[in-house]
Amino acid sequence: MELPPIVTTILAILTDVFTGINDLLMTLWVDTLGLSEQLAMSINTFIGAFALANFVLLNLILTIWFERKVSARVQDRFGPNRVGPWGILQTVADLGKLLTKEIIIPTNADIVPFFLAPLIGVLSVITIWAVVPFTPTAIGADLSVGALYFVAVSSLGLTAILMAGWSSNNKYSVLGAFRAVAMLVSYEVPLFLGLMIPVMLTGTMSMQAIVDSQLIAYFFVMPVAGLIFWTAMIAEVGRQPFDVLEAESEIVAGYNIEYSGFAFAIFYAAEWAHGFTICALMAVLYFAGWRGPFVETIPTLGIVYLGVKVLVIYFIQVWARFTVPRLRLDHIMNLCWKFLVPVMLVLLVVTIVIDKAAAALIPNYLAYLNPDLPYFQRLTGMLPRAGVLLFINVIVGAGALLAVSRQGRAERERIEALRLAEIEPAGPMAPIETGAD
Amino acid sequence: MSEWTFIAFLFVISFALPAIPIIAGRVLGPRKPNTIKTDTYECGLETVGDTWVQFKVQYYIFALVFLVFDVEVVFLFPWAVAYNQLPLFGVIAGIVFIVTLAEALIYAWRKGDLEWL
Amino acid sequence: MTFSIIWIPFFLMAAFTIGGGLGVVISRNLIHAALFLALSLFGMAGLFVLLEATFIAGAQVLVYLGAIAVLITITIMVTRRLMGITETVNRQWPIAALISLLVFITLTVVNVNAFGAVLEPVAPVPADDITLLGLLLADAEGYFVPFEVASVLLLAALIGSIVVAREARE
Numbered sequence: 001m002e003l004p005p006i007v008t009t010i011l012a013i014l015t016d017v018f019t020g021i022n023d024l025l026m027t028l029w030v031d032t033l034g035l036s037e038q039l040a041m042s043i044n045t046f047i048g049a050f051a052l053a054n055f056v057l058l059n060l061i062l063t064i065w066f067e068r069k070v071s072a073r074v075q076d077r078f079g080p081n082r083v084g085p086w087g088i089l090q091t092v093a094d095l096g097k098l099l100t101k102e103i104i105i106p107t108n109a110d111i112v113p114f115f116l117a118p119l120i121g122v123l124s125v126i127t128i129w130a131v132v133p134f135t136p137t138a139i140g141a142d143l144s145v146g147a148l149y150f151v152a153v154s155s156l157g158l159t160a161i162l163m164a165g166w167s168s169n170n171k172y173s174v175l176g177a178f179r180a181v182a183m184l185v186s187y188e189v190p191l192f193l194g195l196m197i198p199v200m201l202t203g204t205m206s207m208q209a210i211v212d213s214q215l216i217a218y219f220f221v222m223p224v225a226g227l228i229f230w231t232a233m234i235a236e237v238g239r240q241p242f243d244v245l246e247a248e249s250e251i252v253a254g255y256n257i258e259y260s261g262f263a264f265a266i267f268y269a270a271e272w273a274h275g276f277t278i279c280a281l282m283a284v285l286y287f288a289g290w291r292g293p294f295v296e297t298i299p300t301l302g303i304v305y306l307g308v309k310v311l312v313i314y315f316i317q318v319w320a321r322f323t324v325p326r327l328r329l330d331h332i333m334n335l336c337w338k339f340l341v342p343v344m345l346v347l348l349v350v351t352i353v354i355d356k357a358a359a360a361l362i363p364n365y366l367a368y369l370n371p372d373l374p375y376f377q378r379l380t381g382m383l384p385r386a387g388v389l390l391f392i393n394v395i396v397g398a399g400a401l402l403a404v405s406r407q408g409r410a411e412r413e414r415i416e417a418l419r420l421a422e423i424e425p426a427g428p429m430a431p432i433e434t435g436a437d
Numbered sequence: 438m439s440e441w442t443f444i445a446f447l448f449v450i451s452f453a454l455p456a457i458p459i460i461a462g463r464v465l466g467p468r469k470p471n472t473i474k475t476d477t478y479e480c481g482l483e484t485v486g487d488t489w490v491q492f493k494v495q496y497y498i499f500a501l502v503f504l505v506f507d508v509e510v511v512f513l514f515p516w517a518v519a520y521n522q523l524p525l526f527g528v529i530a531g532i533v534f535i536v537t538l539a540e541a542l543i544y545a546w547r548k549g550d551l552e553w554l
Numbered sequence: 555m556t557f558s559i560i561w562i563p564f565f566l567m568a569a570f571t572i573g574g575g576l577g578v579v580i581s582r583n584l585i586h587a588a589l590f591l592a593l594s595l596f597g598m599a600g601l602f603v604l605l606e607a608t609f610i611a612g613a614q615v616l617v618y619l620g621a622i623a624v625l626i627t628i629t630i631m632v633t634r635r636l637m638g639i640t641e642t643v644n645r646q647w648p649i650a651a652l653i654s655l656l657v658f659i660t661l662t663v664v665n666v667n668a669f670g671a672v673l674e675p676v677a678p679v680p681a682d683d684i685t686l687l688g689l690l691l692a693d694a695e696g697y698f699v700p701f702e703v704a705s706v707l708l709l710a711a712l713i714g715s716i717v718v719a720r721e722a723r724e
Contacts, residue, residue, distance in 0.1 A: 045439065049446035053454055099458065102466045107475045113589060119455055126451035130444055140447065141440035144684060148514055148612035149444075155620025159592060162627050166585055170477050174631070181628050182496050182553075185503040188620075192510040196517045203521040205514070205684065258477070262462030266455045330553035333499070337542070337551045345539045349532055352520075356528050366521055441603055445563060497632055498719050500625045505712040507621045511613045512691070512704060519688025527692030530701060537705040541712045550716050 016299040018138035022048075049130075052140055056126045056273055061091045063276045067318050074322040095265065103261035106168060113167035118259070118266035121160035125273045127153045131207045132280050135290050135302030139208050146207040147199050150281065151192060154236065157274070158184050161255050164267070168258035176254025179244050183332055187235035187242075190340040193348060194229025197222050198285045200351075201389075203369065207284060213369055214288035215379045221386045224347055224397040226286040228340050233278040234317065235332070237271065241324040242332060276310075279317060283309040296375065343400045351392055358388045498550050502541070509538045564604055570597025584630045592623040609684055 003011075013020030022044055029040035065080060065088050072079025080087030105111060128150055130140035143149050158180065165177020199205050201221075202213045219226040235242040256267045283289055287309045290302025327335070359365040367373070368381030516523075516531050523531070545551050574594025581587045595618040602611035690696035 041439065042442065045443050046446050049443055049450050053447060053450045056451075057454065099462055100466055101462070102468060103459070103462050104470065104475055106477055107472075108477070110583075110585075113585075115459065118459070119452055122455045123448065123451045126454075127444070127447055130447050141443040143440055143444075143608065145608045145612045148609065148616065152612045152615035152620065155616060158620065158624055162624060163589065166627075166631065178496055178628070178631070181624060182499050185500055185621075185624065189503060189506045189510075192506070196510070196513065199514065200517040200520045203518060203685070205518055261466050262458045265462075266459060269455070333551070333553045337502075338546065341542060342539075345535060345542070349535055352528060352532060352535075356523075356525075369521070441608075444603075494632065494719055496628060497625075498716065500621075500628060501715045501719070502712060504621045504625055505708045507617055509705060509708055511617055512701065515609065515684050515688035516691055516701075517688070518684045519686075519692070522685065522689065523692055526694055526698075527689065530692040530698055533702060534705045537702075537709055541709045544709075544713055545716060548716060548720075550720070 014300060015297075016135070016137055017303075018135060019299070048140065052129055053126050056129050056277075057122075057269065059276065060269055060272050062088075063314070064091045064272055066314070067272075067275075067321075070315065070318045071322045074319065098262050098265045101261040103263050104258075106170065106258045108169040109258065110167040110169070113163040114258075115263065117160045117164035117167065118263055118270065120163065121157055121270035122266055122273070124153055124156035124160060125270050125277055128277050128281070132277075132284055133208045133211050133289055133302075134306060135299040136208075136212070136295060137299045138302075142206055142208045145205050147195055147205040147210070147285075150207075151188070151195060154274075155188065157270070160270070164259070165255040168255070170258050173255045173257045176257070179329060180238065180255060183242065183244060183329070184236055184238070186333060186336045187232045187340075189232075190228050190336060190344050191232035191236060193341070193344040194225050194232060195285065196348070197225040197229075197351075201385075207289075209371075211284055211289035211291060212371055214291055215368060215375075215382045216386045217286060217288040217291070219286040221389045222286075222347075222351075222393050223390075224393045224400070225344070226282075228344050229286065230282055231340060232336075233282060234320075235336070237274045237278055239275055239317070240321045241327050243326055244329050244332060275317065276314060279310045279313040280306070282313050287313070339400070339404065343396065346400075347393070347396045350396055351389065354388060354392050355385070358385070495553060498545075502545055502550075505541055506538065509534070560604065563600065567597045567600035567604065570594065571601065572597075585627065588623065588627045588630060591626065592619055595619050595623060609687065 013024065025044055025047070026040055029035045029043060030037060035043070068090070069079045069087070080090035083089040083093045105114065131143060131146040131150055133139040133142070161180045161184075162177050165173045165180070168174075198210050198214075198218050201218065202210045204210070238244075256264060259267055283306060289309070290299075290306045292301060292305035295301045295305065362384050364381060365385060368378045368385070370378075373381070513531070513534065516527075516534070519527070520531075571594050574590045574592075574597060577590030578587045578594065581590060595614065599611045599614040599619070602608070602614055691701045692698060
């Protein structure tokens with residue numbers, strides 16, 4: 001069957017949609033408008049960056065709706081259901097409302113940091129997306145320091161929270177900012193160590209290469225590292241159960257208490273977008289991002305695979321958000337420094353020792369990292385390493401859980417003994433006289 | 438460098454894009470400040486004393502412990518990138534480095550500085 | 555010297571660095587000074603990117619902006635007495651300005667003497683420079699000793715700061 005040329009062109013663009021659009025625009029700029037190649041590339045880069053930033057912000061309309069719907073179902077309600085089909089336009093209506101509200105500047109506020117803080121907050125989230133690979137051929141910027149770039153720009157968010165907390169001149173916002181410093185800073189340590197695992201196994205910090213080498217997703221190879229990384233990321237966003245920095249029943253709204261109107265909306269957007277961004281990063285770093293069947297021949301499929309993975313992870317995050325109660329700050333700190341970090345350090349050392357020993361013993365242990373080999377050869381080539389690493393993870397994970405359960409039992413017995421010691425000196429209580437039988 | 442051009446554009450755009458609605462909000466929204474409205478919001482109570490209450494030194498200690506880990510991790514990242522190609526000596530060097538890192542944690546833990554009092 | 559497009563980010567980042575540095579020394583409010591410091595450090599990271607030292611740029615943002623600027627800010631915040639100070643209490647600024655000027659002149663002269671007034675293009679950076687860095691850090695003939703000494707130094711710094719902070723608490 002002979003297809004007309006226009007159909008084959010469209011099909012070619014659809015197979016690799018981002019490269020297709022890029023080439024189409026390049027021909028438009030260079031051939032039709034006669035611009036220089038350099039300028040045309042710059043224009044395309046600008047369009048790409050603009051589209052990416054808009055995608056992150058407009059995507060919020062859907063994710064906020066999704067989150068409200070899921071939370072409503074968890075709490076046996078309907079959720080937004082009036083504006084648009086299934087209430088999908090509720091966020092748009094909310095945005096319109098927020099736009100017409102007054103932006104109150106509190107007394108004694110420091111105006112420049114007060115307005116810079118939400119901007120930096122949202123900047124620190126949008127810029128992370130530069131290193132999220134969408135398809136095998138499409139990524140904002142395939143930096144050789146991709147993983148480092150991600151932790152570096154997300155650490156700017158802490159500066160935003162500190163600026164907001166300080167410039168509002170409110171006791172609650174200062175408290176929120178301080179809690180943020182203590183918590184976010186602590187959870188960056190397991191985050192870094194968890195990020196190091198994909199970097200170490202792949203041998204590069206480029207996000208595209210990290211996805212490419214996950215013939216078996218790292219979560220199924222290093223589940224303990226994956227779970228610790230995921231916990232640390234949720235804490236970095238400051239969502240339930242780690243939302244002490246803006247716990248509404250304790251410190252009203254934390255660092256953003258004095259914000260109103262669209263200044264508040266931008267903070268809200270930054271937080272929500274961050275919640276979605278960590279799901280994308282989790283999908284990329286531990287769930288093999290765009291990897292799926294036939295993605296090598298039809299790169300556009302990568303968006304679908306990534307989208308499905310991100311949505312499933314996002315659903316789990318929202319589900320946890322509305323079912324797990326908030327932790328106390330001291331428990332949060334203990335969880336980080338006395339459980340996640342030590343377990344991660346032990347896992348790292350044990351992995352290094354056993355993985356290197358296996359590499360010396362098993363032939364062609366690392367051959368699968370070569371991207372030029374055919375897919376099935378790479379997949380089977382990864383199996384020995386996956387088995388070794390999974391074995392390590394099961395052992396370390398079981399050991400960690402055993403240690404925690406023993407510790408917990410000892411703690412319960414200690415408290416029980418204390419209670420008994422408190423009650424004993426007073427002597428046994430006399431049975432209560434109840435007048436009637 | 439074209440990757441960094443993208444990053445530069447993205448930084449500029451993601452800084453400017455949210456600024457537009459904030460300015461629009463200032464223009465479109467009402468602006469009638471009064472003393473009660475712009476007062477510090479502390480659940481309807483009059484604010485008492487200075488905003489700058491003394492915070493405990495614990496916050497500072499955690500930030501310090503983090504700083505040490507942060508710097509060590511920056512050293513570890515290139516080592517992790519080279520990990521697959523490292524000879525035995527390099528692997529041992531990395532393990533010694535991580536164990537030293539763990540020692541810092543154990544010290545702070547044993548001395549009771551990781552307790553959130 | 556003809557105009558090149560790279561000048562725009564260079565001068566922007568240089569302005570951030572120098573302007574931030576000036577802000578640190580002349581701002582009356584300590585928190586503003588800390589924020590200006592963050593701006594200056596950010597400009598430095600941008601300059602590192604322009605030099606294609608991307609790993610250093612990432613480390614700069616991570617360590618200096620993400621940790622040290624935050625640490626400085628909260629240090630100012632936890633010490634309540636520092637918050638109220640808006641007057642510069644120091645009358646030695648003419649001497650300080652003179653010394654800074656001398657240091658600046660010395661550095662300029664030394665740099666120009668060492669590298670020459672006309673800068674030569676350097677050799678291209680190897681594509682896989684981070685792997686190379688990692689291999690050299692853990693190589694007995696490379697930078698193994700500085701690598702381990704750095705970790706011991708950090709351990710000592712942590713122990714020292716905890717001891718000092720504990721004395722302050724008691």
